[in-house]
Structures are given as structure tokens and as C-alpha cells.
Amino acid sequence: MSSSFVASPWLQGLETTRVAAMARMEQSGAETPEEYAAWCGVELRDTHLDGAHGQLIAGPLGTYIVLADHLSDRGRRWTIGHELGHYDMRHPAPPTAELCGPRPTRLYRRCWHRNYEDEANEWGMVFTMPDKVVARFCDRLPLTLDAAEQLARTSGVPLVAAAIRLxxxxxxxxxxxxxxxxxxxxxxxxxxxxxxxxxxxxxxxxxxxxxxxxxxxxxxxxxxxxxxxxxxxxxxxxxxxxxxxxxxxxxxxxxxxxxxxxxxxxxxxxxxxxxxxxxxxxxxxxxxxxxxxxxxxxxxxxxxxxxxxxxxxxxxxxxxxxxxxx
Structure with missing residues (x-):
């Protein structure tokens, strides 16, 4: 890359997030978001939620993640990972409308400003599907959704998240x-x-x-x-x-x-x-x-x-x- 290269706040935020997720896995010894939440003292609470999959809440009585009680096991793990990304990167609370399932927002548009949802998604993907795991699937030839499903099953995350990670x-x-x-x-x-x-x-x-x-x-x-x-x-x-x-x-x-x-x-x-x-x-x-x-x-x-x-x-x-x- 030339000397004129300038990393946008968006790009810096994503790379900082990737490095942070890898460092937290090593520091904590946790292999799943659930284990990392326990290591951090973040309580997980399942309850009825309308219009959201999960919400990180930090207050005087501690920090916890409320999770929609209708989530599948894979959806629950993904949501925990996503909300822990907000927790670990110290993001401000997002609007309820943004508390959705995995989706990339950096798609054929040029990105400059930081995007907290992008960062939380990236943290969740790196933590649930670390490099050593995704490397077993990502370069198969031909590459199909079969590889994404195998990665999703191995990591316990939704198929959509695995496809994005691949x-x-x-x-x-x-x-x-x-x-x-x-x-x-x-x-x-x-x-x-x-x-x-x-x-x-x-x-x-x-x-x-x-x-x-x-x-x-x-x-x-x-x-x-x-x-x-x-x-x-x-x-x-x-x-x-x-x-x-x-x-x-x-x-x-x-x-x-x-x-x-x-x-x-x-x-x-x-x-x-x-x-x-x-x-x-x-x-x-x-x-x-x-x-x-x-x-x-x-x-x-x-x-x-x-x-x-x-x-x-x-x-x-x-x-x-x-x-x-x-």
C-alpha cells in the first residue's frame, strides 16, 4: 500500500475489533461466547423481547445481556457474541431497531465513519469462528453453502453468519x-x-x-x-x-x-x-x-x-x- 494510504475510522474500528476479539480469547481461555461472558461476569438472562434478539444492559447492579427466549441455540450463541462485541469495545447502546441477526452492512458502498454494528458483528464472527477454525473450510473448491453449513455447525452459529465469515x-x-x-x-x-x-x-x-x-x-x-x-x-x-x-x-x-x-x-x-x-x-x-x-x-x-x-x-x-x- 502506498505512503498515501489513510485508514478510515471504519477500517480502523474493524481491525481494532478483530485484534481485540483474538486477544480476549487468549487472555480468558474461553472457547465460546458463553464462557467469555462468565469470565467477564456478564450475566445472561432469557426473557420475552419484541423486535430484538438481545440487548446489553450495564447498570449499578452489574452488566447483563437479555436474550429473546424464542432464539434457537445457534441464534442465541450468535446474539451473545454480538452483544459481547458491544461490551468489549465499549460501544454506546444501539437503537432497538438495530438489534437484529447477523448481516454485513459494508456492502458495495464506501465506508468512512465507524459503525458499531459492523464492529459487534466482526467481534462475534472472530470469537465464534476464529481463524484456525474457519481456515479448515474457507478455501474449498468448489465453495458452496455446504462449507458454510459445516462451519456453522462446528461453531454453533447461524448459517448466515458462517456464510458472511467465509x-x-x-x-x-x-x-x-x-x-x-x-x-x-x-x-x-x-x-x-x-x-x-x-x-x-x-x-x-x-x-x-x-x-x-x-x-x-x-x-x-x-x-x-x-x-x-x-x-x-x-x-x-x-x-x-x-x-x-x-x-x-x-x-x-x-x-x-x-x-x-x-x-x-x-x-x-x-x-x-x-x-x-x-x-x-x-x-x-x-x-x-x-x-x-x-x-x-x-x-x-x-x-x-x-x-x-x-x-x-x-x-x-x-x-x-x-x-x-x-
């Missing part, structure tokens, strides 16, 4: 997409996807297109829980015929809510640079998301200068089955 640390060209009633709600891109794809290709508040498995579900109510190749044009603008993307879409527990993992059918089957640990990859991805200048500067330095010999763009090269992109 995409922030993986070396693969992929993106997680959550849609509700046929409209994209958020997108979580991997670092290599972010480098190759145009941001407008996958944007929140756009309608899920025909040709995708997600659209088929909204049109017919039917969905196979298996990854399939679909025309890349079903998800991306300006893609020529003959380009494909692997789509794995599943229906979540909430009506009309589906989770999709998009990945390229052709990818480089090579080990990542040892310096690009999950931690380093997450930082690089967030750096590229922090500003248009950061992304443009990085691509100018590290993407090939020559045009792609296999397809109109390098992204499309990864969407051609059987194409050698090494």
Missing part, C-alpha cells in the same frame, strides 16, 4: 447474497470477487433476475438444495453467452428469505500465500471496501495489465467452464 476470509472468487421476497437485501463479496466484479453487478434493493435459482424459488416455491450452474447473465450485467456462475441457494427459516452463494466454476486450484492469513485477507477486503480509490489503486498495482486472452474480462474467464485461468 466470504470475508476466502481466497475464492465468490459472494454471499441474501434476498427477501425477490429483492436483494445485502451482498458480501470475497476479496478476489471484489477485485474482478463491477459493484453495480450485485447491488442491494435490486430485483432477483430470471434464470437464477433464487428467482425460480420466488416464482414456483420450489428449490433444490444443490448447487447448479446458471447463466452468469442471471446475476451480472454485460456478461456474454457461454459464461456461467455456480449458484447454491437455500430457503431460510423466515418466509421469503433465501441465502445464495455465488462462485465461479473455474478457479485457480492453488494454495494461498502463507502471508495471506484469514485475518490478513479480511483486513485487505475491508480496505478495498473502504473507498473507491483504495480499490482502483490496488487493482492498478496487482491485476494484469494485459487483456484477458480467454474472455472479454478476467471475471468472465473464471465463469467459463474448462478455461485455464492460471
Amino acid at each position: 466470504t470475508e476470509v476466502t481466497f475464492r472468487v465468490c459472494a454471499a447474497v441474501l434476498s427477501l421476497h425477490g429483492v436483494i437485501q445485502w451482498v458480501s463479496p470475497s476479496v478476489r470477487f471484489l477485485m474482478l466484479a463491477r459493484p453495480a453487478s450485485l447491488s442491494p434493493d435490486t430485483v432477483v433476475r430470471p434464470g437464477s435459482l433464487a428467482r425460480r424459488f420466488y416464482d414456483t416455491g420450489k428449490l433444490r438444495d444443490q448447487p447448479e450452474l446458471v447463466p452468469a447473465a442471471a446475476w451480472f450485467d454485460g456478461i456474454e453467452d457461454g459464461s456461467w456462475v455456480q449458484e447454491h441457494t437455500i430457503h431460510l427459516d423466515e418466509p421469503g428469505r433465501v441465502l445464495t452463494l455465488l462462485s465461479t466454476p473455474s478457479d485457480v486450484d492453488a494454495e494461498r500465500d502463507p502471508l495471506m492469513t484469514p485475518h490478513a485477507t479480511a483486513f485487505l477486503r475491508d480496505y478495498l471496501l473502504s473507498s473507491d480509490l483504495a480499490l482502483a489503486d490496488f487493482n492498478e498495482r496487482f491485476l494484469p495489465d494485459d487483456p484477458c486472452p480467454y474472455a472479454p474480462t478476467w471475471l468472465e474467464a473464471f465463469m467459463r467452464t474448462g478455461t485455464c485461468t492460471g
Whole structure:
């Protein structure tokens, strides 16, 4: 990175949070959020809550986290981790409307100011799915929601949280997409996807297109829980015929809510640079998301200068089955 690099408060906040979560695990010896709460003396109370999953409360009688009594075991663990992130980073109390399930908010928009919800999510992900655990799943080829489900089951967290964690640390060209009633709600891109794809290709508040498995579900109510190749044009603008993307879409527990993992059918089957640990990859991805200048500067330095010999763009090269992109 050049000498002109300036880390935004948003980027600094996320990196400080990652380091803090790793340090707290080592200091406390805790392996779960529940164990860490006990170590900190934070009481966990299950009760009826409307419009929220959990709330951190600090007062003269001590600190405790109230948890909605309808949460699943995975949802409860995630909520504890998220609220402990607020506790550990000493955030001000968030509005009740923001006390929701896992979701990334740093999605194809440039981020400058600190975001406490982003930081709490990051703390929860790093603590429940530390690097040594996520490294066992994040670079599988092909990468599908099966890997996310295995990570979720291993860590005891919701599938959505595991999918977000995978995409922030993986070396693969992929993106997680959550849609509700046929409209994209958020997108979580991997670092290599972010480098190759145009941001407008996958944007929140756009309608899920025909040709995708997600659209088929909204049109017919039917969905196979298996990854399939679909025309890349079903998800991306300006893609020529003959380009494909692997789509794995599943229906979540909430009506009309589906989770999709998009990945390229052709990818480089090579080990990542040892310096690009999950931690380093997450930082690089967030750096590229922090500003248009950061992304443009990085691509100018590290993407090939020559045009792609296999397809109109390098992204499309990864969407051609059987194409050698090494």
C-alpha cells in the first residue's frame, strides 16, 4: 500500500475489533461466547423481547445481556457474541431497531465513519469462528453453502453468519447474497470477487433476475438444495453467452428469505500465500471496501495489465467452464 494510504475510522474500528476479539480469547481461555461472558461476569438472562434478539444492559447492579427466549441455540450463541462485541469495545447502546441477526452492512458502498454494528458483528464472527477454525473450510473448491453449513455447525452459529465469515476470509472468487421476497437485501463479496466484479453487478434493493435459482424459488416455491450452474447473465450485467456462475441457494427459516452463494466454476486450484492469513485477507477486503480509490489503486498495482486472452474480462474467464485461468 502506498505512503498515501489513510485508514478510515471504519477500517480502523474493524481491525481494532478483530485484534481485540483474538486477544480476549487468549487472555480468558474461553472457547465460546458463553464462557467469555462468565469470565467477564456478564450475566445472561432469557426473557420475552419484541423486535430484538438481545440487548446489553450495564447498570449499578452489574452488566447483563437479555436474550429473546424464542432464539434457537445457534441464534442465541450468535446474539451473545454480538452483544459481547458491544461490551468489549465499549460501544454506546444501539437503537432497538438495530438489534437484529447477523448481516454485513459494508456492502458495495464506501465506508468512512465507524459503525458499531459492523464492529459487534466482526467481534462475534472472530470469537465464534476464529481463524484456525474457519481456515479448515474457507478455501474449498468448489465453495458452496455446504462449507458454510459445516462451519456453522462446528461453531454453533447461524448459517448466515458462517456464510458472511467465509466470504470475508476466502481466497475464492465468490459472494454471499441474501434476498427477501425477490429483492436483494445485502451482498458480501470475497476479496478476489471484489477485485474482478463491477459493484453495480450485485447491488442491494435490486430485483432477483430470471434464470437464477433464487428467482425460480420466488416464482414456483420450489428449490433444490444443490448447487447448479446458471447463466452468469442471471446475476451480472454485460456478461456474454457461454459464461456461467455456480449458484447454491437455500430457503431460510423466515418466509421469503433465501441465502445464495455465488462462485465461479473455474478457479485457480492453488494454495494461498502463507502471508495471506484469514485475518490478513479480511483486513485487505475491508480496505478495498473502504473507498473507491483504495480499490482502483490496488487493482492498478496487482491485476494484469494485459487483456484477458480467454474472455472479454478476467471475471468472465473464471465463469467459463474448462478455461485455464492460471
